[in-house]
Amino acid sequence: MKAWQKILIAAVIATVVVIVGTIAYLDFSPTPRLYISTTTSLYDTGLLDQIKTQYEATHKVDIYFNPQGTGVALADAAAGEADLVLVHAPSSEYPYLANGTLVCRKIIAWNYFTIVGPSSDPAKITGKNATEALKNILAYGRNQTGIIVWVSRNDASGTYTKEVSLWKSAGYNWTTISKESWFASTGQGMGATLQVADEKSAYTLSDLGTYLKYSRGGTISLAALIKGPDYSLLNVYSVYAVNPQKVSNVSFSQAITFIKWLVSDAGQQVINNYGTSNYSQPLFYGAVQPLKNNSPQPDASWIKQYALFNGTECPTQYQDDHPELYP
């Protein structure tokens, strides 16, 4: 055997050892793993870190979050990249339930979206409802030249889905008005979009949690001009397990255990208490008690009207033999 042949064989063996070793090392884990595709708002506010700490303290499992817009989180779950999804756009979620990708839906939390803008409020939206506010912003924007008045996410997220429906109920088509010069879209997450709006002294739609985090941190000086209670600004978060019969290699039983914990008193308490110390108000409200007791009003009725599918949290055929989740 020639010298170069020996070297070649040695190199091939070394490469194989390194690759196999790396894969084995990265895949080796003494505890089971749970992969969760989640909307950015739950993650960026720090709520999920709190949930992870609490859950891992009592369960032998490692949780990994992949924060994305709701649209991508759903698509990733369908592609087998996650065991669970946490999302907030009921109209985008239903098709995944209907085609069998996702099962065992539970509504876990709610709050209101907020329209934020410069505290000088040049479009005079304070005190208006959400659709009137958007009409004012549009009228003000069309009267300006060369400045940006509204900043849109445009990233297939739950917040973006909400924004499109708000413009629709104000009588405008998002695609049409997005081409006008006062209208900007970032294609990025909530944090980046809030920073652009702040820098341009423009208005935008934000989830409350991300806004409070950036605002209290001094990163932005925008004011929350329109807040709930307002049915059109309702924001409802749901959890789904990925269906093991439809998507291979998912940890279904781990996912169900996690969902049961999220809707338990312990899980709901974490959600209700999160943020009270840093922001002097909760960022999210647990949804289990409002749905069960039908209070507080009108929020509980609004959640049902907005987020139930055919009058139920999860239609029976999508409960995947876990009726205990739906007492």
Next chain:
Amino acid sequence: MKAFQLIFSGDPTLYGIIYRSLLFSGVAAILAVLWATPIAMLLGLKNFPGKSIIKGFFTALIGIPTVALGLFLWLILSKETGPLGFLGLLYSPGAIILGEALLVTPLIVSIATNAIEAVDPEMINLAKTLGASESQASIAVLKEAINGIVFSNIAGFNRAIAELGVALMVGGNLAGLTDVLTTDISSDTARGDFPTAIALAIILLAIVFGINLIIVIARNPRVLLTLGRMPQ
């Protein structure tokens, strides 16, 4: 397949993105050459204490991570925190051009310095004996080194058009205003619009490879001749 249809569809949004990419990177490269060439001439022609340290400094800065530069610029230009916030540059084309010009300056300085140093030092002496002033002699050197300086400009343009960090962080990817090829590829992937992302990536690759090909041919035109001499 849909990606290819998009490229040839004549979609004005797509062409706007390509136009802005070429414009911002082009202006940035030209700006950078304007201030990098005098620096390179100083470094290439003059001898002064600390010269090798400054040269080393520029060489080291060639590899500056774009996100780090993006962060510094963001902090300087931000209305909330920055000393230059009053300019209102953040999230505007000017911020991207400024950032990319700064980004490629070390690269251009280094390449142009090497090109100027490669000019035979006898040239200057010859020019001076023929009655040229100091500045006329410098211009003569510049003429000799012009290939290297043009090359440095093209290399700077290439780095500018292919970078993501600066354009995304200080440009904000505002659709139709500050979004460029790299930032749109990033956001299209994030929202799951893969046909558009792929179409833009193909265009970006075509631009970068095309420019590199031109550089190779310009530096050694005989490459073209070898194409005709393929083994039978």
